[in-house]
Amino acid sequence: MHGRHSHGEARRAGAVVVMLGLVLLTACAGDSGPIGSESPGDRSTSGPAATSPEEGLDGDGGDGPEMNPTPVHETSELVSEHLSSWQEYSSASEAELQVAFYSGNPACYGVRSVVEETDTQVRVATISGTLPDAIDSACTQEARYVALVIELDEPLGEREVVPLTEVELTR
Numbered sequence: 136m137h138g139r140h141s142h143g144e145a146r147r148a149g150a151v152v153v154m155l156g157l158v159l160l161t162a163c164a165g166d167s168g169p170i171g172s173e174s175p176g177d178r179s180t181s182g183p184a185a186t187s188p189e190e191g192l193d194g195d196g197g198d199g200p201e202m203n204p205t206p207v208h209e210t211s212e213l214v215s216e217h218l219s220s221w222q223e224y225s226s227a228s229e230a231e232l233q234v235a236f237y238s239g240n241p242a243c244y245g246v247r248s249v250v251e252e253t254d255t256q257v258r259v260a261t262i263s264g265t266l267p268d269a270i271d272s273a274c275t276q277e278a279r280y281v282a283l284v285i286e287l288d289e290p291l292g293e294r295e296v297v298p299l300t301e302v303e304l305t306r
Contacts, residue, residue: 204235204282210245213264216304229290243274258299
């Protein structure tokens with residue numbers, strides 16, 4: 136019986152030694168010393184990068200310049216259309232909205248809008264698509280921040296402007 140007891144004590148002693156070794160390794164790893172230290176010349180001088188599309192666009196999320204959309208005109212004939220969610224809007228006049236969104240290179244891509252008006256809402260869809268003359272062209276994949284002025288049937292007034300997400304697209 137004494138042999139069994141001493142075997143258990145040896146196991147416990149071994150476990151204690153292993154635990155002490157782990158504690159020492161952990162303590163040493165926490166000391167960064169000169170290797171992990173940071174000298175004044177190593178510090179970053181730039182601010183944090185924007186983490187979402189909303190940051191930095193309106194000046195609230197970053198120190199960069201405000202993005203101004205490039206004005207574009209509607210194109211009636213497009214192919215391979217897709218919805219392009221508008222980012223913001225403003226009143227261009229009493230009965231005009233200006234919506235800003237991302238589209239492609241204007242040499243290859245055009246835009247159009249679909250508007251549904253009620254007494255309380257103006258629903259707007261912005262659509263991007265390929266120009267018919269550019270179907271067989273080598274078009275670059277680039278994002279352009281554009282603005283489209285849309286004429287309303289009635290003055291905007293107090294109506295709410297909301298995205299329209301269900302529209303017929305030309306494939």
